[in-house]
Amino acid sequence: AQTVTQSQPEMSVQEAETVTLSCTYDTSENNYYLFWYKQPPSRQMILVIRQEAYKQQNATENRFSVNFQKAAKSFSLKISDSQLGDTAMYFCAFRPGTASKLTFGTGTRLQVTL
Amino acid sequence: EAQVTQNPRYLITVTGKKLTVTCSQNMNHEYMSWYRQDPGLGLRQIYYSMNVEVTDKGDVPEGYKVSRKEKRNFPLILESPSPNQTSLYFCASSFWGRGSGANVLTFGAGSRLTVL
Numbered sequence: 001a002q003t004v005t006q007s008q009p010e011m012s013v014q015e016a017e018t019v020t021l022s023c024t025y026d027t028s029e030n031n032y033y034l035f036w037y038k039q040p041p042s043r044q045m046i047l048v049i050r051q052e053a054y055k056q057q058n059a060t061e062n063r064f065s066v067n068f069q070k071a072a073k074s075f076s077l078k079i080s081d082s083q084l085g086d087t088a089m090y091f092c093a094f095r096p097g098t099a100s101k102l103t104f105g106t107g108t109r110l111q112v113t114l
Numbered sequence: 115e116a117q118v119t120q121n122p123r124y125l126i127t128v129t130g131k132k133l134t135v136t137c138s139q140n141m142n143h144e145y146m147s148w149y150r151q152d153p154g155l156g157l158r159q160i161y162y163s164m165n166v167e168v169t170d171k172g173d174v175p176e177g178y179k180v181s182r183k184e185k186r187n188f189p190l191i192l193e194s195p196s197p198n199q200t201s202l203y204f205c206a207s208s209f210w211g212r213g214s215g216a217n218v219l220t221f222g223a224g225s226r227l228t229v230l
Contacts (some may be wrong), residue, residue, distance in 0.1 A: 004156075005164075009154075043202065043224045044223060044224070045206075045219075045224075046220035091157065100145060100210065101159060101162065101172065102147070102219060106157040
């Protein structure tokens with residue numbers, strides 16, 4: 001069974017600074033997909049970024065980028081120029097290429113401060 | 115607007131009183147799924163459906179039922195709710211494959227359920 005581990009329950013960063021959220025996963029699959037979802041206080045689940053394992057290039061979306069280390073099974077999220085609106089719970093998620101199940105980590109609560 | 119709609123958004127009920135949380139999507143997605151979110155546990159999958167009349171158990175299916183009679187609807191049924199089913203529930207849908215938007219779950223707004 002696949003597992004997703006987020007070892008940082010809570011983090012804090014000052015506005016305009018950079019922060020990195022960690023995620024590791026365990027799988028024997030070679031083809032899979034990785035995601036970061038954001039859950040602000042409104043509770044809505046919002047996709048931040050996704051990465052296909054067959055792509056070596058790290059995905060980026062504006063201020064959000066990932067460091068995908070396939071051999072190490074690591075998928076960290078970097079938020080640059082942090083904004084107050086980035087305050088949220090962030091979930092890392094994994095989906096095998098051959099299955100329909102999406103497995104989530106336990107989340108990292110990020111607080112952006114002035 | 116492409117969306118997943120779930121109702122009710124909030125519900126307080128009592129132990130043993132059957133309830134249904136509805137979920138509907140307008141994106142013609144084959145895949146639909148239910149998750150529950152509990153503090154410190156992240157999101158855990160309850161049931162999922164690959165298409166009409168095709169459903170399967172997730173990680174925590176006990177105490178829940180689902181059906182998929184139409185592509186757009188995927189209701190979650192609690193036949194005899196118990197306090198340990200107090201949680202935040204999310205319905206989500208997607209299509210699998212490659213290309214833009216593939217494999218990305220679109221979530222409903224969540225349903226906060228309290229069982230007394």
